[in-house]
Amino acid sequence: MSKIMDLNGVSDETSNRRIYVGNIDHRISEATLLKMFSPYGKIESEDFLLHTRGPKRGEPRGFAFVQYSTKEEARLAKEKMHGRLACGRPLVIRLASEKSAAETAENSSKVAGVVSRSTHSGSSSGQMSRSAKIAAIKNKLKLLEEDGNRAKKQKQVEHISS
Template structure:
């Protein structure tokens, strides 16, 4: 069941420029983050199509674990021109979709802190390559520990339902 919780807008509101066929793909490719799990691939395309021709999109899903097949919370959208990508970035960054503000930027832009903060909001775990303060690093560790504990608990529950857990005394 697909839930469409994005508040739409008319394609007539935004003009697009079809010039610039020789743009590099890095200037036409957008990262879209903080996507609610209820937003489908089709909904994402509908949300971004008013700004220009979408050449490709990558809607990432979990490939392993208990969330296998579920959305990872981010995607990439590539437009035919850099002007279309810039317009989409300008109009969609911060736009609420299912009550969550979207993070939209050029895929080539490097923003480790923003990526880490948004990742923490969507998954509860932060993988921070740089830190701005020791308290944020401590939060990161706490979030990681909580995520690991939750995953272990879920695995234990799944294992106890399937069969009785085996006791391991020691490994020789």
Template sequence: MFSPYGKIISEDFLWHTRGPKRGEPRGFAFIQYSTKEEAKLAKEKMHGRLACGRPLMVRLASEKYLEEAAAQNSSKAGCNTIKSGTTSTNSGQVSRSAKIAAIKNKLKALDEERDGAKKPKAS
């Protein structure tokens, strides 16, 4: 669906890894284009378009959010991780560990948001 708007460098689909929905899609993915312009065009053309009867929510990844996530991930105490932070290249790509940290933090925030909406309000 997204290939007409530019050269896709990578696609990362997220799947449930535990529980009764294990192996099922989480409902979102990350697509990396070769240029920022291609990504912007894809967002413009695909946001709101129906897929499987539901409108797509297309957003650009926030580089600031990725940097903050990488900093949080590398500063955890007691972890044997390599501090990678974000590594910029000429194409503005971010290191794999920073992307993973950002995805984990985003998933955690979404879970907390969902759990907060489910809690009954105290009278």
């Protein structure tokens, strides 16, 4: 029997044991996060996401994923920790499998650039179709390429002018 994988390569079975932890204050460390969530079950893994580029490189991104050994432990952690204040901020907890369709589409369009409503699929979920996502990514790449070419031309003009 093959496992069904989501777009991030996480199986349905795993996503039922994995929780999303959002709205994490930047002062909360990876170790603190583990201490906060360990009372609810055995933590098999966690992904504490950090910025990989730019001025915030190495700083926390404000969200993480924690995977428990059972889906019951994950549900208990969600129930007990959702809305709980940590450094004055209410934590947002949900099962990874419950990630909203609207948020998925929103994040996809942020990655792919601005996407018009006409590129969304006709489904009521609001998720973008695969072909719409591909088209949006191609458009974003084209814009980036054009910006790069403009910058090169500007440098050439500046060089010639000097």
